[in-house]
Amino acid sequence: MKQAKHWAAALALVLASGWSALAQTISSPNKGLQLHFSLSQDGAPMYRLSFADGQEIIRPSHLGLEMTDAKKSFDKGLEVTDTKESTFDETWKPVWGEVKSIRNNYNELLVTLKKKSNGDPIAIRFRLFDDGLGFRYEFPGGKDRNFYVVKRELTEFAMTGDHKAHWIPGDYDTEEYDYQHSRLSEIRGLFDKAFTENCSQTAFSKTGVQTPLMLKSDKGVYINLHEAALIDFPAINLDLDDKTMTFRVELTPDAQGNRGHIEAPFNTPWRTAIVSRDARDILASKLTYNLNEPCTYETTDWIKPIKYVGVWWEMITGKSSWAYTDDLPYVKIGETDYSKVKPNGKHAANTKHVKEYIDFAAKHGFDAVLVEGWNIGWEDWFGNSKDRVFDFVTPYPDFNVAELRDYAKSKGVKLIMHHETSSSVTNYERHMNKAYKFMVDNGYSAVKSGYVGNIIPRGEHHYGQSMVNHYLHAVKEAAKHKISVNAHESVHMTGLSRTYPNLIAQESARGQEYQAFGGSKPNHLTVLPFTRLIGGPMDYTPGIFQMDINKYNPDNNSHVNTTICNQLACYVTMYSPLQMAADLPEVYAKHMDAFQFIKDVAVDWDDTKIIEAEPGEYITIARKAKDSDKWFVGNVAGYDGHKTTLTLDFLDAGKTYTATIYADAKGAHYKTNPEVYTIRKVQVKKGSKLSLTSAPGGGFAISILPNKK
Numbered sequence: 001m002k003q004a005k006h007w008a009a010a011l012a013l014v015l016a017s018g019w020s021a022l023a024q025t026i027s028s029p030n031k032g033l034q035l036h037f038s039l040s041q042d043g044a045p046m047y048r049l050s051f052a053d054g055q056e057i058i059r060p061s062h063l064g065l066e067m068t069d070a071k072k073s074f075d076k077g078l079e080v081t082d083t084k085e086s087t088f089d090e091t092w093k094p095v096w097g098e099v100k101s102i103r104n105n106y107n108e109l110l111v112t113l114k115k116k117s118n119g120d121p122i123a124i125r126f127r128l129f130d131d132g133l134g135f136r137y138e139f140p141g142g143k144d145r146n147f148y149v150v151k152r153e154l155t156e157f158a159m160t161g162d163h164k165a166h167w168i169p170g171d172y173d174t175e176e177y178d179y180q181h182s183r184l185s186e187i188r189g190l191f192d193k194a195f196t197e198n199c200s201q202t203a204f205s206k207t208g209v210q211t212p213l214m215l216k217s218d219k220g221v222y223i224n225l226h227e228a229a230l231i232d233f234p235a236i237n238l239d240l241d242d243k244t245m246t247f248r249v250e251l252t253p254d255a256q257g258n259r260g261h262i263e264a265p266f267n268t269p270w271r272t273a274i275v276s277r278d279a280r281d282i283l284a285s286k287l288t289y290n291l292n293e294p295c296t297y298e299t300t301d302w303i304k305p306i307k308y309v310g311v312w313w314e315m316i317t318g319k320s321s322w323a324y325t326d327d328l329p330y331v332k333i334g335e336t337d338y339s340k341v342k343p344n345g346k347h348a349a350n351t352k353h354v355k356e357y358i359d360f361a362a363k364h365g366f367d368a369v370l371v372e373g374w375n376i377g378w379e380d381w382f383g384n385s386k387d388r389v390f391d392f393v394t395p396y397p398d399f400n401v402a403e404l405r406d407y408a409k410s411k412g413v414k415l416i417m418h419h420e421t422s423s424s425v426t427n428y429e430r431h432m433n434k435a436y437k438f439m440v441d442n443g444y445s446a447v448k449s450g451y452v453g454n455i456i457p458r459g460e461h462h463y464g465q466s467m468v469n470h471y472l473h474a475v476k477e478a479a480k481h482k483i484s485v486n487a488h489e490s491v492h493m494t495g496l497s498r499t500y501p502n503l504i505a506q507e508s509a510r511g512q513e514y515q516a517f518g519g520s521k522p523n524h525l526t527v528l529p530f531t532r533l534i535g536g537p538m539d540y541t542p543g544i545f546q547m548d549i550n551k552y553n554p555d556n557n558s559h560v561n562t563t564i565c566n567q568l569a570c571y572v573t574m575y576s577p578l579q580m581a582a583d584l585p586e587v588y589a590k591h592m593d594a595f596q597f598i599k600d601v602a603v604d605w606d607d608t609k610i611i612e613a614e615p616g617e618y619i620t621i622a623r624k625a626k627d628s629d630k631w632f633v634g635n636v637a638g639y640d641g642h643k644t645t646l647t648l649d650f651l652d653a654g655k656t657y658t659a660t661i662y663a664d665a666k667g668a669h670y671k672t673n674p675e676v677y678t679i680r681k682v683q684v685k686k687g688s689k690l691s692l693t694s695a696p697g698g699g700f701a702i703s704i705l706p707n708k709k
Contacts, residue, residue: 170208
């Protein structure tokens with residue numbers, strides 16, 4: 001009798017929440033998470049995510065897609081025609097990465113549905129991992145069921161409370177914002193302040209935010225919301241209903257206002273929620289990669305991690321110029337004669353200067369040199385919405401391609417090509433194959449591409465379906481020429497580097513350059529690994545040692561809001577197989593003792609240990625170099641600094657090591673005293689403890705090298 005009363009009470013609760021009585025539940029492989037699926041009383045698909053102990057993570061939330069043709073919408077009036085459960089467990093090896101191998105283990109629920117009114121089919125595939133959930137919509141296609149135009153996506157993430165959020169404004173065109181840290185209920189009031197100026201930006205709501213979005217509940221649950229395997233579909237933002245604390249997916253529209261064109265059979269990208277009661281698990285998660293397909297290339301030995309220097313920071317600070325001359329108000333490719341204009345004397349990408357960088361790279365063991373501003377057309381493109389700007393093969397008169405190619409080769413150094421597309425995508429695709437062939441002919445194996453400004457074709461957005469397709473098209477075409485791609489101002493990463501590992505890095509966030517544009521918050525680097533890096537590696541360009549930008553350019557009074565040791569730590573905490581030592585050789589010459597860490601630190605890893613982490617406050621990570629017994633540790637701290645007792649329990653037993661510790665000196669501070677540090681060496685072994693203090697906006701870096709027997 002008592003059991004019947006409990007059943008009746010449970011049924012009443014289910015019905016009150018809008019769920020049907022016939023729900024289906026699967027558990028994660030370790031039984032720690034549960035995914036619940038059901039149809040509401042009106043036939044709308046819904047899901048809920050909880051811990052096994054019953055604590056809710058995501059409240060009952062709607063699923064579905066609304067089409068421009070209402071008869072084709074999958075919003076309600078659905079019935080389940082089949083369900084299948086399965087388990088998958090594999091271990092795969094990344095071409096490059098934070099660990100030598102990755103386990104991909106999940107339990108799956110595939111729900112097949114159809115509309116009662118017309119029989120149109122759709123499936124929802126759920127994959128539940130030990131650290132979170134991924135789900136996507138699948139369109140099987142069939143007669144008269146192949147083409148859909150999406151009006152909006154109905155996916156929701158209903159939160160259980162007014163969580164703390166680390167967020168940037170929702171935008172169809174840029175992620176280059178400083179992170180805000182607030183309650184969900186405070187987003188609306190902070191939005192205008194957070195929406196700082198950018199050269200291309202489109203907000204859609206005063207409660208819109210971008211993914212990856214990092215959240216923390218008052219009960220200590222960490223939640224990261226994002227997407228995986230973004231292919232042939234617009235990227236998502238999230239729009240918050242701040243009365244119910246429910247996020248709804250906001251797809252980036254095209255120039256006509258549509259949110260996606262589907263040609264079935266078709267699978268949407270995965271919507272993801274990584275969850276844990278320990279923040280370290282968020283950083284360690286490989287869920288985003290695991291939801292992507294395996295590597296599509298037959299051979300990958302041509303894809304190499306890269307540590308590089310470059311002719312870049314001096315232009316960012318205003319010390320030098322991308323443009324060759326100041327005398328041209330208008331440039332037309334193929335018609336402008338640069339032999340008849342006066343050089344401005346500030347053009348950095350000249351043969352003599354680039355040779356100096358090549359010499360520096362060769363002397364200190366760097367793999368490559370990036371050169372920006374080498375090609376004609378920089379004089380008038382910015383902000384002018386020009387279609388035909390660069391041809392990507394014609395150098396300025398003072399840049400000798402063949403001479404630099406041969407000189408770099410003689411020094412054992414590669415050159416990295418730069419393609420600023422000016423967001424004229426039509427122009428870039430006209431020249432792409434010719435540009436890639438030019439790279440191969442001149443010994444370039446990697447390209448940094450840029451998409452500054454509003455997209456051409458006009459009216460399209462950086463994160464719309466057509467641009468998502470373009471970015472991947474560039475990566476695939478580059479692979480045909482064995483070229484790796486580092487894209488800036490492109491769409492957020494979604495784990496596609498598993499499938500296409502020549503997508504070696506992207507920017508897609510507020511990078512180091514903003515430190516020369518007015519500065520970033522001193523806790524910025526304690527947030528990016530929890531947000532931007534969830535989707536893949538970032539070309540953050542660390543290694544700045546001169547914090548007052550007016551030392552480069554008297555007209556620029558910006559300040560880099562970190563300490564030198566914080567910059568060193570980035571090489572460990574900001575994972576990327578593409579790492580730049582971004583400052584000028586003459587600056588490093590003044591700090592060769594600290595520069596030694598940049599020379600020593602690896603860019604590819606066999607193992608990673610997340611020692612401690614709290615988004616917005618501190619991160620400490622230890623990594624073991626690829627095919628080596630060398631370990632490197634990095635810590636970055638936010639506004640309040642941080643004290644760490646580091647236990648070296650990850651070292652091999654029976655070995656001794658020399659630890660070189662680069663730490664903030666007493667009195668260090670990101671604003672008032674950023675360039676002071678101490679360096680000391682100590683003998684350590686497994687289990688040794690180190691007490692370390694990071695200044696506000698500071699950090700520490702440690703190299704731990706095995707002693708020779």
